[in-house]
Amino acid sequence: MSEIPETSKIKHAKYTPGLEIAITTAGLVFTLIATVIAGWQLASVLAANIAAGEWGSAALHGLFAFIVAVLVYGGLVYQFARLSCVRRARQHRPASRAELERIFDGQAAPLSILIPSYREEPRVVLTTVLSAAFQEYPNRRITLLIDDPPVPGNRDDAQQLEQTRRLPQQVKAMFEVPARRFSTALLAFERRVATGQLDVEKERARLQSCYRQAAHWFAAERDAWLRHDHIDDLFCERVLGAQASALQERAETIAAARVPQGNDFVAEARREYRRLASLFSVEVTTFERKRYQNLSHEPNKAMNLNSYIGLIGRSWREVAGPDGLLLQPASPGAADLEVAAAEFLITLDADSIILPDYALRLVHQMQRPENRRLAVIQTPYSAVPGAPGTLERIAGATTDIQYIIHQGFTGWQSTFWVGANALLRRTALEAIVQHEEERGYTVSRYIQDRTVIEDTESSIDLVDRGWTLHNYPERLAFSATPPDFGSLLIQRRRWANGGLIILPKLLRFLARGPGKLRRLPQAFMRIHYLASIALVNTGLLIILEVPLTDSVQRLWLPLTALPYFALYTRDLMQLGYRGSDILRVYALNLVLIPVNLGGVGKSLQQAWTRAKIPFGRTPKVQGRTAAAPLYVAALYLLIGLWSVVAGFDVAAGRWAHAGFAAVNAAFLGYGLIAFVGLRESIEDMSAGFVNRWQAARAPAANPALASAQAEAFRTGSPDPQLRSAAPEQRQEAHQA
Numbered sequence: 001m002s003e004i005p006e007t008s009k010i011k012h013a014k015y016t017p018g019l020e021i022a023i024t025t026a027g028l029v030f031t032l033i034a035t036v037i038a039g040w041q042l043a044s045v046l047a048a049n050i051a052a053g054e055w056g057s058a059a060l061h062g063l064f065a066f067i068v069a070v071l072v073y074g075g076l077v078y079q080f081a082r083l084s085c086v087r088r089a090r091q092h093r094p095a096s097r098a099e100l101e102r103i104f105d106g107q108a109a110p111l112s113i114l115i116p117s118y119r120e121e122p123r124v125v126l127t128t129v130l131s132a133a134f135q136e137y138p139n140r141r142i143t144l145l146i147d148d149p150p151v152p153g154n155r156d157d158a159q160q161l162e163q164t165r166r167l168p169q170q171v172k173a174m175f176e177v178p179a180r181r182f183s184t185a186l187l188a189f190e191r192r193v194a195t196g197q198l199d200v201e202k203e204r205a206r207l208q209s210c211y212r213q214a215a216h217w218f219a220a221e222r223d224a225w226l227r228h229d230h231i232d233d234l235f236c237e238r239v240l241g242a243q244a245s246a247l248q249e250r251a252e253t254i255a256a257a258r259v260p261q262g263n264d265f266v267a268e269a270r271r272e273y274r275r276l277a278s279l280f281s282v283e284v285t286t287f288e289r290k291r292y293q294n295l296s297h298e299p300n301k302a303m304n305l306n307s308y309i310g311l312i313g314r315s316w317r318e319v320a321g322p323d324g325l326l327l328q329p330a331s332p333g334a335a336d337l338e339v340a341a342a343e344f345l346i347t348l349d350a351d352s353i354i355l356p357d358y359a360l361r362l363v364h365q366m367q368r369p370e371n372r373r374l375a376v377i378q379t380p381y382s383a384v385p386g387a388p389g390t391l392e393r394i395a396g397a398t399t400d401i402q403y404i405i406h407q408g409f410t411g412w413q414s415t416f417w418v419g420a421n422a423l424l425r426r427t428a429l430e431a432i433v434q435h436e437e438e439r440g441y442t443v444s445r446y447i448q449d450r451t452v453i454e455d456t457e458s459s460i461d462l463v464d465r466g467w468t469l470h471n472y473p474e475r476l477a478f479s480a481t482p483p484d485f486g487s488l489l490i491q492r493r494r495w496a497n498g499g500l501i502i503l504p505k506l507l508r509f510l511a512r513g514p515g516k517l518r519r520l521p522q523a524f525m526r527i528h529y530l531a532s533i534a535l536v537n538t539g540l541l542i543i544l545e546v547p548l549t550d551s552v553q554r555l556w557l558p559l560t561a562l563p564y565f566a567l568y569t570r571d572l573m574q575l576g577y578r579g580s581d582i583l584r585v586y587a588l589n590l591v592l593i594p595v596n597l598g599g600v601g602k603s604l605q606q607a608w609t610r611a612k613i614p615f616g617r618t619p620k621v622q623g624r625t626a627a628a629p630l631y632v633a634a635l636y637l638l639i640g641l642w643s644v645v646a647g648f649d650v651a652a653g654r655w656a657h658a659g660f661a662a663v664n665a666a667f668l669g670y671g672l673i674a675f676v677g678l679r680e681s682i683e684d685m686s687a688g689f690v691n692r693w694q695a696a697r698a699p700a701a702n703p704a705l706a707s708a709q710a711e712a713f714r715t716g717s718p719d720p721q722l723r724s725a726a727p728e729q730r731q732e733a734h735q736a
Contacts, residue, residue: 015574017090023570024083027563031079035072038556042068064548067539068557074536075564077528081408082567085473088411092473100360104274105267108139109367111359112312112342116304117350118147118617122163123228124480125350127235129167129284132348133175134239137359138278141340144168144286144350147304168284178217179280185210186273193266200265204254207272211251214276218244230386231480235353243356293324294441300615301419302449305347309429310444313341345424351480352381352420358476362423365472375428375467376459380406381420381479385576389483391675393577394584396481400575401568407471414525415469417462419455421477432461451498451606452615456530460502464509482618485676486625486684489595491618496599499530501607506530534600537593544642544664547649547657587671590664594634624680629688632681635672639665 042065049058113132117125125144132142144167152158185206192198222240227233254272289295289307296303315335316327332338344363348354362377380403383396409415429446436443448457459469482488510516510523542548569582602613619625642665649658672681 015086015089017086020086021083021090024079024086024567027567028076028079028083031072031075031560031563034556034559034562038068038560039065041556060548064543067543067548068560070532070535070539072560073528074532075561077525077532078405078564079567080412081405081525082571084408084411085404088407088473094474095361095364100357100364101271101275103360103364104138104271104278108137109343109363110341111137111140111344111346111363112340113140113142113346113348113359114145114305114308115142115348115350116145116147116301117164118301118304119157119160120164120350122160122167124231125164126167126170127231128348128350128352129171130174131235131239131353131355132346133171133282133284134243134279134356135282135354135359136275136279136356137363138274140282140359141342142282142284143308144284145304145308146286146288147290147301148288150288150291165286168286171284174221175280175282178214179277181213182210182273182276182280186277189269189273193270198266203265203269207269208251208254210273210276211247211254214279215244215247215251218247230388231353231384233386234384234478238355239353246356291325292318292327293321293439294326294328296438296443298438298449298612300449300452300454301617302447302454303443303445306444306446306449308339309345309426309446311337311339312345312426314339343426345426345429347419347422347424349420349479353384353478354421355476358421359423361474361476362472365470366423366425371468371470373467374470375425375462376415376417376422376469377472378418378422378470379472379474379476380418381477382475383481384478387481387483390584391485391488391588392481392483394581394588394675395488397572397575397577397581397585398588399479399481400577401571403475404571407473409525409529410469410471410473412521412525413468414522414529415459415471416526416529417455417459417469420479422455428462428467431465431467432458449615450612451501451603452494452613453498453502456498457502457505460505460509464505482625484624485591485680486627487619489627489631490616490625492592493595493599493602494616494618496533496596497602497606497613498599499532500534500600500603503527503530533596534603537596537600541593541597544661545645547645547652547654583667584674587667588675590638590668591635591671591675593638594631598631626687627676627681627684629685632676632685635668635676635681639668639672642668 042061046058046061046065049055049061113135115125115128115132129142129144132140144164146161146164148157148161148164152161189203189206192203218240222236222244225232225236225240227236250272287308289304290297295307311327315330315332316337316339317330317334318336319326319328327337330336344366346354346359358379362379365371366374366377381399382403383399385396387393387396406416406418432446434445436445447454448461451457462469482491506526510519510526565582568585569579572581572585573579606613642661646658646662646665649655649661672678
């Protein structure tokens with residue numbers, strides 16, 4: 001295989017475990033010492049305020065102390081997670097290939113791979129489906145859960161839907177020749193064994209030839225694949241190319257290895273033939289829940305998955321109802337739809353790629369005797385390497401850092417299910433299922449959809465019922481990062497929405513029953529995960545705009561954050577990023593303050609109104625997604641506000657706060673230019689506000705255009721007139 005291009009190489013942290021543990025421990029000690037000293041200073045000032053009856057100053061100092069505590073809390077969580085991640089990496093002993101491939105000796109547990117898709121580009125979905133199809137697991141079935149409206153509203157949508165529906169036939173045609181070849185080779189081998197015509201040397205030569213043919217097939221597919229972007233590069237090199245190399249290496253190993261005799265050779269040869277045959281023997285189907293009136297039509301990914309999970313292992317027939325088709329149980333002989341049983345499920349987002357040994361390694365881990373209560377195992381997804389744009393690269397860097405944090409969470413028994421990819425035990429889902437009424441029909445909820453971060457709430461449901469979750473310490477899954485600010489806004493606002501709603505459920509779990517003290521480390525990690533977006537962004541906004549105190553020695557306060565930023569920078573560099581990217585990450589976090597607070601506001605809105613917030617799907621389409629004008633305007637407002645605050649601080653002699661506000665205004669200005677774009681920001685604000693003004697003047701003048709704008713903005717239409725509709729309109733159209 002040719003050398004992998006730099007743009008498609010996977011980024012792994014190059015840890016020397018002993019050194020990293022020592023550095024992280026030193027950082028934790030330094031942070032705690034600096035925090036104690038800064039806390040003592042703040043407490044002294046606060047006590048003096050109270051003693052003097054200066055209640056206003058006491059309140060300001062108390063608020064400042066709380067915000068500092070929140071920021072330090074986040075730094076400590078990162079360092080504890082990093083420490084755990086390094087320790088787990090040092091202790092990790094992956095199963096050998098020989099141990100993993102014993103699965104081909106018998107009947108493997110049935111595995112169903114579910115790929116929820118909503119108006120995705122067929123080209124993007126195809127790479128995801130193929131990465132699932134190429135899993136080295138013998139008993140797998142793939143279902144593409146198409147959530148597009150079954151009756152498209154325009155020609156483009158109809159064409160895209162038809163292309164998506166044809167993907168299973170495309171995969172079948174792609175696999176047909178090698179599937180037939182290697183299935184025939186397996187049957188011929190079994191005949192030779194049964195008739196006593198097995199010649200060891202000739203059989204070894206046949207196996208070599210089969211492996212070389214398989215390697216050639218993957219290499220040819222890699223070379224013929226049309227590469228549009230870095231995602232295609234990753235797929236070609238780490239799926240197609242990696243398989244070609246592995247199969248060629250196996251052929252050479254067979255040629256050089258000592259040949260066992262008798263039954264040992266038969267067992268090994270049978271395993272090799274079964275592995276080759278199963279590699280191309282996979283069923284790919286589609287399912288569209290919206291065709292059936294008695295399945296959920298809630299517009300979110302969770303109910304798309306739930307609708308199909310409820311059908312698994314049973315036979316169904318289509319029956320005409322008063323409002324459309326219904327699915328009803330049927331005997332196998334009279335069924336229109338047979339849904340195969342599955343012991344395990346993989347849920348995989350339609351813009352994600354899993355490496356060929358993902359299922360093999362995770363199912364093996366799930367089936368270990370000590371993991372009988374393991375409900376979810378995953379490899380938190382990494383960013384696709386080689387992103388061409390600054391925003392995509394820096395947002396991807398934060399994703400790669402989150403991988404470290406989530407791996408660390410597992411060391412503290414605080415794993416959260418991350419929904420882009422995961423292997424699920426179906427019996428665990430059955431343990432948390434809820435049945436509710438929707439439009440007069442009973443629907444099953446295995447995965448919660450009360451919030452838009454459904455995997456996070458389901459994590460709490462599972463641990464509350466005695467199940468565990470686990471992050472496998474290897475990078476085996478990758479997911480696309482939004483390439484522009486408009487789509488990143490929708491994704492990150494969704495991520496920020498729901499934590500506060502789930503927090504009471506977590507607190508009830510932590511406080512209930514025996515073993516509360518043992519849950520303290522878990523509480524430390526989990527509470528921060530749910531509450532940090534609200535607390536950190538609100539706190540940072542307050543201390544930037546209001547000089548809460550000028551009475552505290554300032555040396556120790558910034559020192560509390562020094563280890564966090566130093567370790568973050570070190571991790572970025574070990575992952576292949578530049579050390580200076582820590583400044584860009586900081587700028588991106590400032591740009592996302594209005595976005596995160598928008599998501600938090602949606603949580604508060606849902607808590608107040610008890611009405612679900614529509615699921616804002618991240619657009620995955622060609623062309624730029626316009627950003628909501630209010631969020632872009634908020635960035636300009638913050639730059640101006642922090643600049644004015646810095647000016648007032650200079651006039652009042654508050655030099656430290658003046659510098660703090662001015663530096664952050666400069667970083668935010670850079671973030672606006674680098675991540676949003678000046679021209680793009682002006683376009684989005686002007687188009688968005690003009691459309692709102694026109695809609696306010698004549699709301700019923702052209703309802704067809706208004707609907708088209710909302711729908712086009714949701715799908716990322718290249719038409720600038722349609723794209724300029726606001727994200728709220730997009731969600732309203734989807735909810736409708």
